Amino acid sequence: MTGAPYDLVVVGGGPAGVAGALTAALAGLRVALLDSGARLGGQYFRHAAVPEREPGLDRFLLQARLLDGRADVLTRHQVWNVSREPGGDLTVHALTRDSSGERPVTLRARRLLIATGAHDRPLPFPGWDLPGVLTAGGAQALLKGGGVLAGRRVVISGTGPFLLPVASGLARAGAAVLGVYEANGGLGLARHPLLALGKAGEAAAYAAALARHRVPYRTRHAVIAAHGEREVEAVTVARLDPDWNVLSTRIVGCDTLAVGYGFVPQIELGTQLGCETRGDPDGSPVLRVDAAQRTSVPGVWAAGEPTGVAGWRQAEVEGRIAGRAIVGEARPIARRGPDGVLLRRRRQWRAFGEALQRAYPVRPGWQSWLRDDTLVCRCEEVPLARVREALELGATDARSVKLLARPGMGWCQGRVCGYAVSCLAGEAPRPPRRPVAQPVTLGALAEAAPEDSPDEAAQ
């Protein structure tokens, strides 16, 4: 770790991070942007070397090109910890992989922008650990990142409008999408909130794409079990009541199942630094920010899904607002125009995001889909029965369930099962405690040790 600290380090190369980094870099700040992917884009603008046309992608790619040469863009860098140095600067600990193996990279920063996006929120159900079952975001990532079709005969299930682009993308790429099962209902495509909020064009395009490929879209339906010997061969599709209790079932043959029940904002870099959180309308903990996207910790900003799930447009707007605020702080004399338009857009897209969360909640009936032997945590292979046992032994929350039964102690640190375990423990998800946000070899970690040993003084 050498040299002067960056004026700004941005973690996350999706629309929020790129907009924030570009805004700051164009104003002359020394900026580094880190992303774990091979190319910038994040989940939504993930793209192949020769990108397909997508709403907004041209604009994003232009911003990413502008960033090139103006900021240090470090792709394939996974940030596992950010901490405050005694002197007040921030230390960003990352790992990267090259021909010689894994290598630690440490950056110093005066300011940090957390733009780490969100990950899929799955729910457990019998058979969800079979090969061929993946998240909706995972299916989309395969397709967008490398043009890989997750399967030939695909069923999509879950809740929320994100299922639509996943379905139309797979159908366009040649998969037979046998059905899109939306667990919530009543609205249907025609009364979709996208229409109500002025995104009629986009929603209509998805609807048209689904119709063109003859993809059935069923509300109040969900896949409640996957079946197969070595991989998924069929799924049980259930008709649901408004609380998601099962009314009737039928079997649908398929080779792939993509599921998504909303998103979990990735906020652990914020919680590592002690940033305050609040609950999004769906209960997810998100970072609390002020009008300038500042978190409660000085020098730390956040933009995009970590401040509340509201989609890529909001992410870009928040990234720009954060970038402008960061410039304002770093260069107090710099002139800048008013934020009026941005602030108005942010308000509008925030309202949109919150309306979606309210329109597509997770209802408690999913717990009735589980059997005693259904794995809740796949990393540690913890079945539902063990979670119930922990609750009987005196666990009163998700953390004590984890201590007694181990769900969330494995490789993913509860990113996959955390939401479900919180629901089973009867509480809203709590802010994550993940001091080591990504697995790091002990060899790489050891390199972060300070030179002088305090032990020698102590003995």
Added chain:
Amino acid sequence: MSDVIVVGAGVVGAACAYYAARAGLDVTVVDRGPVAGGTTGSGEGNVLVSDKEPGPELELAMLSNGLWRALAEHGGFEFEPKGGLVVAETDEIQRRLTELAGKQGVEHAMVSGAELRDYEPHLAEGLAGGVYYPQDAQVQPMLAAASLLRHGAESFGRGTLRLRLGVTVTGVLRSGGRVTGVRTSQGDVLGDAVVNAAGTWGGEIAALAGVELPILPRRGFILVTEPLREPLIRHKVYTAAYVTNVASDSAGLETSAVVEGTPAGTVLIGASRERVGFDRTTSVPVLARLAEQAVALFPALREVRAIRSYCGFRPYCPDHLPVIGADPRVPGLYHACGHEGAGIGLAPATGHLLAQLLAGERPDLDLRPFRPDRFSEEAA
């Protein structure tokens, strides 16, 4: 109305409740959180006799070691009699380890540098030797605490041991100087005796009763690796520096390698000691030093990934001894806290001895070194 109210559902409170119920007393356990939600849930599960200097704590540890083995027969939690290997980097340290082992009077075997790899095939080269302690063991502490409470509730008569979780003690009730129960966030709980088993927060409970216990948090981090397919480490392995650090009075950071495998396949790496209050902020330099020391001891760990870390707060008393016994300043108040990093190991003996006191019997061990008012004497 209970005979005994135990404040704290960690492993020490669970052991006190278990043995009191076994002695025929009616027990209510209250905790503001879940079972084992405090320091019990943040430790490694050490049941060690190897790291104690000869004296009252070692006697307590020896008693406890036997009791853990008996408790484990009831099942419900992992108890691994894996043995501990203390490793010396130099001949001088090996000489001091030999001397300590001779004074402890604990079952042990001297291990030469050449023999070390018979015990641990992946140990680094060039180590001077070590001492093997077959009685060292490990338990899964959360399940152990939960199982003691469950077993106590089921074994000694219906309603003998009651558990009230999510109940915060806000005051100690007294009548004519004598303790009559506790005031809680959910009403008063009445009892003839109150046992303060609040661990690192034991000083706060004592203060509610109007007495001082100088218990301070001593923070420790643990690194957890990915699960390994083949066990790399067979015993609890630690360097001799651990013994000196445990007994140290320094407030600054001290680290010494403590490395061991678990039944889940993960490797646990400790141990750091700092007195920084209840600060949960992760210190990357501390984690890095733990990793460095573990890799120095087991070079094969270099390519193994740490997947998480956690921290906890050991209940630390100035003389490194726990507080166990009746508080002469407040009739009816008992303490069972301040076990620093040895609470898991010392819990059964603590519970057993305290239950003997509560039942009016003579304790198997002399409790005077652990008496609650010893600190004020020193001050005076």
